[in-house]
Structure formats: C-alpha cells, structure tokens
Amino acid sequence: MSKDAVESAQAPARTQAAQAARTPADAGDAGYSKDLKARHVNMIAIGGAIGTGLLLGAGGRLHNAGPALALAYLVCGVFAFFVVRALGELVLYRPSSGSFVSYAREFLGEKGAYVAGWMYFLNWSTTGIADITAIALYTHYWSMFTTIPQWVLALIALAVVLAVNLISVKIFGELEFWFSIIKVATIVGFMLISIFLLATQHKVGGHTPGLSVVTDHGGLFPHGAMPVVLVMQGVIFAYAALELVGIAAGETAEPEKVVPRAVNSIMWRVGLFYVGSVVLLALLLPGSVYSADESPFVTVLSKIGVPAAGDVMNLVVLTAAMSSLNSGLYSTGRILRSMAMAGSAPKFTARMNRSQVPYGGILLTCAVCVLGVGLNYLMPSQAFEIVLNIASLGIISTWVIIMICHMIFVRRARAGLVTRPHFQLKFSPVTEIATIAFLLICLGMMWNDPEVGRKTILLIPVIAVMLVAGWFGVRRRVSKNTDKELTELSRSTN
Numbered sequence: 312m313s314k315d316a317v318e319s320a321q322a323p324a325r326t327q328a329a330q331a332a333r334t335p336a337d338a339g340d341a342g343y344s345k346d347l348k349a350r351h352v353n354m355i356a357i358g359g360a361i362g363t364g365l366l367l368g369a370g371g372r373l374h375n376a377g378p379a380l381a382l383a384y385l386v387c388g389v390f391a392f393f394v395v396r397a398l399g400e401l402v403l404y405r406p407s408s409g410s411f412v413s414y415a416r417e418f419l420g421e422k423g424a425y426v427a428g429w430m431y432f433l434n435w436s437t438t439g440i441a442d443i444t445a446i447a448l449y450t451h452y453w454s455m456f457t458t459i460p461q462w463v464l465a466l467i468a469l470a471v472v473l474a475v476n477l478i479s480v481k482i483f484g485e486l487e488f489w490f491s492i493i494k495v496a497t498i499v500g501f502m503l504i505s506i507f508l509l510a511t512q513h514k515v516g517g518h519t520p521g522l523s524v525v526t527d528h529g530g531l532f533p534h535g536a537m538p539v540v541l542v543m544q545g546v547i548f549a550y551a552a553l554e555l556v557g558i559a560a561g562e563t564a565e566p567e568k569v570v571p572r573a574v575n576s577i578m579w580r581v582g583l584f585y586v587g588s589v590v591l592l593a594l595l596l597p598g599s600v601y602s603a604d605e606s607p608f609v610t611v612l613s614k615i616g617v618p619a620a621g622d623v624m625n626l627v628v629l630t631a632a633m634s635s636l637n638s639g640l641y642s643t644g645r646i647l648r649s650m651a652m653a654g655s656a657p658k659f660t661a662r663m664n665r666s667q668v669p670y671g672g673i674l675l676t677c678a679v680c681v682l683g684v685g686l687n688y689l690m691p692s693q694a695f696e697i698v699l700n701i702a703s704l705g706i707i708s709t710w711v712i713i714m715i716c717h718m719i720f721v722r723r724a725r726a727g728l729v730t731r732p733h734f735q736l737k738f739s740p741v742t743e744i745a746t747i748a749f750l751l752i753c754l755g756m757m758w759n760d761p762e763v764g765r766k767t768i769l770l771i772p773v774i775a776v777m778l779v780a781g782w783f784g785v786r787r788r789v790s791k792n793t794d795k796e797l798t799e800l801s802r803s804t805n
Contacts, residue, residue: 347480347562348484348563349565349569349572351484351488351559351563352556352563353572353573354487355484355491355573355638361580361584361631365549365584365585366606366608366628366631368545368548368699369589369592369607370601370603370606370610371601371604372542372546373589373593373598373601374598374599374600374602375534375538375541376541376598377531377533377598378525378533378589378590378598379531379536379539380542380546380589380598381589381593382539383539383543383546384581384586384589385586386543387543387546387547387550388578388581388582388585390745390746390749390750391547391550391553391581391710392578393714393736393743393745393746394553394713395554395557395574397716397736397743398410398411398713398717399556399557399570399571399573399734400717400731400734400735401414401557401713401716401717401720402556402557402560402566402570403566403567403570403571403732404729404730406563407560407649408645408648408649409645409646409650410558410560410645410646410649411557411709411712411713411716412424412428412431412646412650414713414720415427416653417716418715418716418719418720419712419716421655421793422782424650424655426712427708427709428646428649428655429650429778429781430708430709430712430774431643431646431705432646432647432676432705433701433704433705434551434704434705434706434709435639435643436639437683437699437702437705438548438698438705439639439640439676439679439683440680440683440686441699441702442468442633442639443466443468443469443632443636443680443684444465444683445632446464446468446629447461447462447464447465447468448604448605449606449632452609452621452625465683465684466684468633468636469677469680469681472636472637472640473677476637476668476673477664477673478666479667480641480666480667483637483641484559487637490630490631490634490637493627493630494627494630497608497627498588501588501591501608501612501624502587502588504612504615505594505595505611506591508595508615509521509595515595515596515611515615518595520594520596522594524593524596525593528597533598541756541757541759543756544703544753544754544756544764545700547703547706547710548699548706549585552635552638553577554710556570556573557570558641558645567732571734574734588608592608592611596610596611596614606624606625606628608624609628612624640676640677641673643676644660644668644672644673644676645672647660647671647672648660648663648669648671651671653789653792653793654785654790654793655785655788656672659671660672660675697763700757700763701767701770703754703767704754704767704770704774707753707754710746714743714746714747715743717736718740721739722740754768755768
C-alpha cells in the first residue's frame with residue numbers, strides 16, 4: 312500500500328477519533344433495553360407536568376398568595392419550557408440515559424457532572440420524601456386511616472413503589488402511561504365541572520362562583536405581591552419532573568421522533584393544566600378556604616354536595632403522588648448509574664438486575680426516603696414544606712446546569728465543532744442567561760421567608776462543603792476511570 316493510501320486510510324480514523332473525543336459515549340448508557348415506546352415518553356412528559364406540586368401544593372399556595380398564583384405558574388412555566396427545550400436539543404444531539412449529567416461531563420468536565428448528578432439526587436430524594444408525605448396526607452383524608460400514624464403510611468407507600476420500580480423499565484413505562492391517563496382525565500373532568508359550576512352559578516361552599524369571589528376577597532393580590540414572589544420556588548418544584556423526558560429518551564428506540572413531539576406539547580399543557588386549573592380554583596372559592604393539608608381539588612369537590620366526588624378526587628391525587636415517587640426512583644437510578652460508571656458515585660449504584668434495571672441507585676434513593684419517614688414521625692405537620700424547599704435547591708441547580716451546558720454546546724456549534732439538530736432553543740444565549748437569572752432570583756427570594764426559606768438558603772454552604780469533601784473522596788477513582796476510557800478509545804481507533 313502506498314504512503315498516500317495509508318494516509319488516506321488514517322485520515323477518517325483520525326476524524327472519527329476527534330469526533331469521539333468531542334462527543335464521548337457515556338459508559339453508563341450500556342446495558343439498557345430500548346423498551347419505552349413513543350406513547351410512554353409522551354405520557355411521561357404529561358405526568359411530569361401534573362404532579363404533587365399542583366395537586367397538593369397548590370392548596371397552600373392559593374391560601375398564601377391568592378389568585379395571583381396563576382401568574383406565578385405562568386411565568387415559571389415559560390422558563391421551565393426553555394429548560395426542557397434546551398434539554399431536548401441536547402438529547403437529539405446525543406441521547407443518553409445519563410441525560411444532563413452526561414452532557415455536563417462533556418461540556419463542563421467531571422466536576423460539573425459530579426455536581427449535576429448529586430444535586431439532582433438531592434432533588435429527587437427529597438422530592439420522594441415530599442411524595443410519601445403527600446401520600447400519607449391524602450390517605451388521612453379517609454377516616455378509616457386517621458388512626459394510623461403518618462410515618463407508617465409513608466413507609467408502606469415507599470415499599471410498594473420500590474417493588475414496582477424494580478421489575479422492568481417496560482412495566483415502569485406502562486404504569487406511568489396509565490397513571491398519566493388517569494391524571495389527565497381527572498384534571499380535564501375537574502375543569503369541565505368547574506366550568507359548569509361557573510356557567511350555572513351553582514354555589515360552592517356557600518360562595519357563588521365567578522369574578523366576585525376574587526374581587527370580594529382582596530382582589531388578585533389579597534396579601535400583596537411578596538407572597539406571590541415567595542411561592543415561586545414552590546411553583547418551580549411543581550415543574551420539576553419535566554426533565555424526565557431527557558432521561559427516558561435514553562431508553563427509547565427513536566428519540567429523534569419522540570422527544571420533539573413531547574417537548575413541544577409541554578407548553579400548552581402548562582397553560583391548560585396549571586394556569587387553567589388555578590384560575591378556576593380561584594373563581595370557585597376564596598384563597599383562604601384552601602389549605603396546605605388538603606388537595607384544592609378535593610376541597611372544591613367536597614363542597615358541591617356530592618360527598619363521593621371528594622373521595623374519588625383524593626384517590627386520583629394519591630395515584631399522582633405514587634406516580635411522582637415512581638418517576639423519582641426511575642430517574643435517580645439512571646443518573647446514579649451514569650455517575651458510578653465514571654467513578655463519582657458508589658460502585659453498587661452501577662449494578663443492574665436481570666431486567667436491566669439499575670437497582671443499586673434506586674435502593675440508595677429509597678434509603679434517603681426512609682429518613683423522610685423519620686421526618687414524618689418527628690415533624691408530621693412541617694415535613695412537606697421542609698423537603699419541598701430543599702428539593703428546590705436541587706431543581707434550580709439542575710436547571711442552571713442544563714442551561715450552561717446548552718450555552719457551551721451552542722458556542723461549540725458556532726465554532727464548527729458540533730452540529731446542532733433541527734430542534735433548537737431559539738435566541739441563544741439570551742434565553743439561557745434570562746432563565747439562569749430568573750432561577751437565581753427565585754433562590755434569593757427564599758431569604759424573605761424566615762420560617763423555612765431562610766433556613767434552606769443557609770443549607771447552601773453546608774451542601775457546598777459536603778460536595779467539596781465528596782469530590783476529594785472520589786477524584787482519584789474518577790481520574791482512574793477517565794484514563795481507562797481514554798486508553799480503550801485509543802485502542803479502538805488504532
């Protein structure tokens with residue numbers, strides 16, 4: 312073979328090696344089945360948009376902020392859409408079950424992936440505590456369960472969902488599909504009932520529904536603008552599961568077809584389910600009637616003279632909380648496996664069972680949730696709000712990292728190093744910077760809440776110290792794994 316022929320043969324290999332270096336394959340993606348169908352991912356996206364934050368959390372927020380809560384949901388929903396659109400573009404660039412942790416590894420390095428992964432774990436492990444707390448609260452709605460301690464009900468819920476999650480990803484997808492069908496059908500049914508009550512002026516709990524319910528009880532801002540600002544981080548929590556689309560895409564055969572459709576439909580879901588529901592709730596009853604201890608939908612339906620309506624709705628929101636907990640175990644299992652393969656998470660979290668489920672990471676998340684059972688035992692009345700605020704720290708950091716990764720990705724695309732897919736987040740980097748600024752402002756506003764928010768802010772230095780200490784504990788293993796991957800990559804290209 313001539314020298315020219317040898318060089319011609321080597322050139323594509325060098326090009327492929329350079330491309331591989333820019334878009335590394337995530338070792339954590341190996342071993343998964345591709346059993347999630349388009350309908351599964353679409354309904355997982357819907358399920359992410361209807362969770363505990365709306366079905367339970369909206370009650371306490373309506374009580375504190377009043378009808379202007381709808382504006383808070385709208386504003387936060389727009390920025391949530393920007394985040395999931397950016398993540399969707401990264402998914403089409405390179406689908407990965409490690410999702411944003413895998414992208415952080417590529418664009419921010421191993422330290423960025425380490426922070427992204429553990430903050431996401433903080434998010435979902437504490438969200439899991441919020442979910443089991445919600446399940447216990449929902450169950451106490453029925454008198455036959457009121458004598459059972461809240462922590463016992465929380466522990467039972469955790470055990471049931473853990474058993475379901477360990478079976479297979481296909482079973483997870485099917486459960487989430489039907490959970491989401493139930494949630495969507497219920498919300499639509501509630502909205503139709505609410506519109507009927509408004510049209511017929513049927514009294515709800517002694518109040519005639521309509522604009523008068525708002526104007527006669529303090530208007531749009533009955534307690535001023537500050538309570539609306541203060542609930543923002545709780546509203547962000549309501550949108551927290553939207554990023555599940557990115558993780559689920561790693562276990563579907565056709566992400567390039569499924570992801571754009573799922574992401575694009577999120578915006579109208581936000582407008583319909585969140586903003587529409589809160590507007591209707593505000594028109595039916597004064598904010599002071601709603602409570603943090605009961606779903607606002609249950610509150611309304613229990614007051615229209617049909618006792619069974621409240622029972623049915625309570626069963627549905629109980630299902631929604633179980634769905635959220637199920638999703639949390641699913642996502643953290645995949646994220647922790649991606650981290651473990653890189654060396655930044657315990658080795659056992661990389662283990663998979665015969666059904667190709669990463670059970671190690673799922674069990675670690677459950678271990679933290681067990682601590683939440685203890686919180687329900689010690690502080691049953693405050694457990695939900697405490698973990699909600701802590702979860703917000705994880706959500707905000709995760710979303711900020713996604714937007715930073717997307718900015719770097721776009722910068723590299725403009726430099727000709729990577730190619731952007733046709734599905735794009737527009738007006739970069741303005742959109743990312745505006746989203747990051749909004750999220751940081753929401754974080755700072757938590758300081759104005761001395762009861763829970765300020766204490767949550769004070770946790771940031773503690774979490775930072777723990778992350779730094781943890782990094783020093785794993786950095787040698789991470790470096791060793793990185794060298795091993797580079798060696799294997801070098802061998803495969805030679």
